[in-house]
Amino acid sequence: MNRRFIRLTVNGDTHELAVAPQETLVEVLRDRLGLTGTKRGCTSGACGVCTINDETGRALLACLALAVEWDGRAITTIEGVAVDGQLTPLQQAFWECGAVQCGYCTPGLVMTARALLLGNPRADAHAIDEALAGTLCRCTGHIKVKQAVAKAVADLAAAGNGTTGDGPQG
Amino acid sequence: MVRKADLAVVGRDTPRLDGVAKLTGRAAFTDDVRLPGMLHGKIVRSHLPRARIVHIDTSAAARLPGVKAIVTRADAPHLFIGMHQPLFDATVGYIGQEVAAVAALDEATAAEAAALIRVEYEPLPAITDFEAALAEGATPLHPKAPGNIAWEQAELHGDPERAFAESVHVREDVYYTNPSHNCYAEFHVAVADFTGGRKLTVWTPSQTALLYQKALAAGFGLSDGQVRLMTLNTGGGFTGRSVVRPHHFIAALLSRKAARPVRIRAIADEEFLMCRAGGRSRYRFRSGLGRDGRLKVVEADLVFDSGAYVETQMILTRLTHSYLHLLYRVEAVRYRGRLVCTNNLPYYFHHGGGLAQMQFGWGQHVDALARDAGLDPVEFHLLNAVGKGHTTLSGSHFASCGLKECITKATRRAGWGRKYGRLPAYRGIGIGIGAMASGAKGVFRHDTSAAFIKIAEDGTMSLFTGLPDMGQSSHTAMAIIAAEVLGAQPADITVVSGDTDVDPLDVGAFTQRGTFNTGNAVIAAAGDARAQLARVAAERFGVKPAAVVFRDRQVFPKGEPGRAIALRQLVHDTLHSREGRFVMGRGFYNSPKDSGTMAYSFGAQVAEVTVDPETGFVTVERIVAAHDVGRAINPKIVEGQIDGQVFSGMSQALYEELLMEDGQMLNPSRLDYRLPRAFEMPAVEHIIVETNDPYGPFGAKEVGEGPIVCTMQAIANAVANAIGVPVQEMPLTPARVLRALAGRGEVSARTPPAPLRGRRLR
Numbered sequence: 034m035n036r037r038f039i040r041l042t043v044n045g046d047t048h049e050l051a052v053a054p055q056e057t058l059v060e061v062l063r064d065r066l067g068l069t070g071t072k073r074g075c076t077s078g079a080c081g082v083c084t085i086n087d088e089t090g091r092a093l094l095a096c097l098a099l100a101v102e103w104d105g106r107a108i109t110t111i112e113g114v115a116v117d118g119q120l121t122p123l124q125q126a127f128w129e130c131g132a133v134q135c136g137y138c139t140p141g142l143v144m145t146a147r148a149l150l151l152g153n154p155r156a157d158a159h160a161i162d163e164a165l166a167g168t169l170c171r172c173t174g175h176i177k178v179k180q181a182v183a184k185a186v187a188d189l190a191a192a193g194n195g196t197t198g199d200g201p202q203g
Numbered sequence: 204m205v206r207k208a209d210l211a212v213v214g215r216d217t218p219r220l221d222g223v224a225k226l227t228g229r230a231a232f233t234d235d236v237r238l239p240g241m242l243h244g245k246i247v248r249s250h251l252p253r254a255r256i257v258h259i260d261t262s263a264a265a266r267l268p269g270v271k272a273i274v275t276r277a278d279a280p281h282l283f284i285g286m287h288q289p290l291f292d293a294t295v296g297y298i299g300q301e302v303a304a305v306a307a308l309d310e311a312t313a314a315e316a317a318a319l320i321r322v323e324y325e326p327l328p329a330i331t332d333f334e335a336a337l338a339e340g341a342t343p344l345h346p347k348a349p350g351n352i353a354w355e356q357a358e359l360h361g362d363p364e365r366a367f368a369e370s371v372h373v374r375e376d377v378y379y380t381n382p383s384h385n386c387y388a389e390f391h392v393a394v395a396d397f398t399g400g401r402k403l404t405v406w407t408p409s410q411t412a413l414l415y416q417k418a419l420a421a422g423f424g425l426s427d428g429q430v431r432l433m434t435l436n437t438g439g440g441f442t443g444r445s446v447v448r449p450h451h452f453i454a455a456l457l458s459r460k461a462a463r464p465v466r467i468r469a470i471a472d473e474e475f476l477m478c479r480a481g482g483r484s485r486y487r488f489r490s491g492l493g494r495d496g497r498l499k500v501v502e503a504d505l506v507f508d509s510g511a512y513v514e515t516q517m518i519l520t521r522l523t524h525s526y527l528h529l530l531y532r533v534e535a536v537r538y539r540g541r542l543v544c545t546n547n548l549p550y551y552f553h554h555g556g557g558l559a560q561m562q563f564g565w566g567q568h569v570d571a572l573a574r575d576a577g578l579d580p581v582e583f584h585l586l587n588a589v590g591k592g593h594t595t596l597s598g599s600h601f602a603s604c605g606l607k608e609c610i611t612k613a614t615r616r617a618g619w620g621r622k623y624g625r626l627p628a629y630r631g632i633g634i635g636i637g638a639m640a641s642g643a644k645g646v647f648r649h650d651t652s653a654a655f656i657k658i659a660e661d662g663t664m665s666l667f668t669g670l671p672d673m674g675q676s677s678h679t680a681m682a683i684i685a686a687e688v689l690g691a692q693p694a695d696i697t698v699v700s701g702d703t704d705v706d707p708l709d710v711g712a713f714t715q716r717g718t719f720n721t722g723n724a725v726i727a728a729a730g731d732a733r734a735q736l737a738r739v740a741a742e743r744f745g746v747k748p749a750a751v752v753f754r755d756r757q758v759f760p761k762g763e764p765g766r767a768i769a770l771r772q773l774v775h776d777t778l779h780s781r782e783g784r785f786v787m788g789r790g791f792y793n794s795p796k797d798s799g800t801m802a803y804s805f806g807a808q809v810a811e812v813t814v815d816p817e818t819g820f821v822t823v824e825r826i827v828a829a830h831d832v833g834r835a836i837n838p839k840i841v842e843g844q845i846d847g848q849v850f851s852g853m854s855q856a857l858y859e860e861l862l863m864e865d866g867q868m869l870n871p872s873r874l875d876y877r878l879p880r881a882f883e884m885p886a887v888e889h890i891i892v893e894t895n896d897p898y899g900p901f902g903a904k905e906v907g908e909g910p911i912v913c914t915m916q917a918i919a920n921a922v923a924n925a926i927g928v929p930v931q932e933m934p935l936t937p938a939r940v941l942r943a944l945a946g947r948g949e950v951s952a953r954t955p956p957a958p959l960r961g962r963r964l965r
Contacts, residue, residue, distance in 0.1 A: 120227070
């Protein structure tokens, strides 16, 4: 198979990689770069656990993204969210609200919520419901996850900071 | 008796100790394990429900570059998974059954090689309808299952005939539940390293490393100590990770043959084929009510499709039998439970362990019985519910019981009195009540949990436990318990777990035994460590060891907090004494009963629903959940356990169904096997009832499955209340609700066609 060279920036670090045309971002992240925080789930776009963010802060499913199409682009994964090892207000809200249980879908949920907050800092309950609809979570019943995202919206508004506290990264 | 006011950390919200690791992507799961030289396995599966294997040709696969090992029945002719299922059987019994497997350098090569393995089958007549399997003259599927009945349990308590004769209201109902999948976030996965064939190490998500270890050791003819189970983080259990599966054995077999570590991970529909959740089941109940409204007698005849192999599924009949007289004071019980062999995949149990699913029927049956007698269901429950001090017909004793308090509090909060019978058309309210054992001695010979604790010179501690944490926050709960005993903070404690070479023995995190059994073991271990420190402190303070108080990282003589010294100082002084003592505590707990448990949790839930009469779609508007958990060790986590079980109960009641046709799954994907999405979840209101159980750790009982046994029946009763007729088959899909509305609510004998997919339009 003809491999192609791509230049991919992940959490601010640029990597040059020779990838096969069918390789997806979830494979590149986990198997080539050792970034196993992005979880592999259904690998068909149905469960949401592999969600990452693009350079504009939008959510995307790493299992459906072909690496060759991401040449020259930049993405953020769960490993790139905390700032200097400190949880962001969003992560802190997940922790305090009890929105983490088994933790397998947690990275995907955090990246989904991060994208929501970057795009819509005043997200209401309806917007939160809609954003979270793409992630399956059996443990929490979504309830404390919704509370956590709502808390992050409120905390960030109170802090006069309309983003997730980390900001989109190149 | 422990007073809440005396507790320093138990009962206060502690964010889970593994939260930061899980929120930053650093928490490792089995799929994240990378070992030097690791290969990737792929399983070849039968596409026929029943067939004799004539020949397997692996030559083309073996020639493919990158293929390192191929295994078939020839490699393991005498290897059994448990008692009855050969790893590779000469005659396959279900679609998806393992026939061969290959290990290669990467997943793609393994998949390509698997596709090159040619299997020649001789098809045999199959039976996939469990009622057809029971019929007279049905083809016998298994030599050890005459009449296709693999297991039958019959129980009798009291005199049912007399009790029926004395009853004024008698009714009989039949209910069905359908096949399902546990649907944990983490797909089935195992990494095995059996290089050299002397010690087998297996990384895999599990609710019980001990039972996996024992089963693998038995299968490979090894001693328990030659098998090392590594559980890391477990991405959800839901009763589905308590039994070892074929892929664990196959990964080990491939590893032994290739002399390299091998990972097998479910891809696409394999996730569903590897599942061992509940099968289609039939529940027939007949009960009698006396003139005074008291439930006198219960008769139950239950039939469970157990699929092609029956191993430990008899736990279903053991549990459902004793459940019939757990909630109400009854005079007589007659029970029959049967496990039926078919050519479906082996079915075990879904979240709720078979009990929540039976409660779907039983809860509706008693609701209808109450209405027959002109009683409000809540009135019926309060009249008949068990209480503290009650002993059931099979000897279970309730040293604490908040059942009536749960019923009263849930119905009051839900506005039952002003809503029941007074809601507008297609709006309904229903109640479900439940109980759950904390542990299950008798299912195993012992029900032991053990714990070690060591205290470093700086006062930080390591707590060693074999109890897995598959999301329920059991490790944090154990740290809270240890911290309470030793006057430390949970954050001072590192929980070490997930490696059977290191962990003390623990039966595991299922049958709701963790908080109760392992919690009591941790109290014993922490108490042992504290006694060692208290001796030194007592000498220093000139008091008796029993008068030394450990609290808030300080140690002082009782009543004299002014003389406090820091806990870390005491630990330091103990180590630097002439004795040079390093503080290490150890303890274990096992139920003192011959069988059964010392404690039961209780609960009641009220559901309010709206039914769309045009589409049949059910919307759950609100759930009020009141649960007697004895003591909430970590209240916000207890709420999360209730939330998750309400979700799972609602999901099973309304959505989840593996659509099976002639043994073939029609919807084996995360997209087609429906679960509620975030926007479909109702508000859940929690009422935590604390009855302070005398045997529980700081009064605690389980909260791992007590809530889910209430949810399905509450929703089903609310739907019946909304539309005026019951829906006697679960899940309550729009198609079934519409059939009930059209007056054709009778239970179909066969699986109906695919249901309409419910969509809530916004």
